[in-house]
Amino acid sequence: DAGVIQSPRHEVTEMGQEVTLRCKPISGHNSLFWYRQTMMRGLELLIYFNNNVPIDDSGMPEDRFSAKMPNASFSTLKIQPSEPRDSAVYFCASSFVRTGNTGELFFGEGSRLTVL
């Protein structure tokens, strides 16, 4: 079975440019998470979707960040304009969340973003 698929794996861009990261969750999962990983802050939850609806975006750093999930098989995380401090590895994870959730997340391999 295919796991969570993220693209691009690596992105190098210049400050001010728009960046779009993409994610295809595991088929049948009803929840999708975007995490950011940095040395300084570790793993941070940016946003959580359930059944394609954003439930919790309290972790989104600021208005420059936006995320969408137009359907159950695709999500994007956009940064516009990008800044050097956005450099990080961005992970997408999916899960099947229900009452009595076990919390097991399935992670993609991540998108490493470098903003010069």
Added chain:
Amino acid sequence: AQSVTQLDSQVPVFEEAPVELRCNYSSSVSVYLFWYVQYPNQGLQLLLKYLSGSTLVKGINGFEAEFNKSQTSFHLRKPSVHISDTAEYFCAVTMDSSYKLIFGSGTRLLVRP
């Protein structure tokens, strides 16, 4: 609020030696506990989880962890490590029926020949 503390940022160990990676959590309610492993340039994958029942949980690759409610700990152990166990290990906690997984800062396990 929940939090997870992994006191050791790096644990060096020789191959075939035993290892323990420490994890402590704080929560005023019942929790589910997890250990994830991250190999270089890869995403995280689940090693094991504690939901309820037996406090000793066995996972993949020979790892196990013990839930200790009185000490609010969930330490990860392996009796004999391999070079291939070199990776970053993350402890995580979530409340019952919550989607929000709180991760610790990670412990880098470095296995030397």
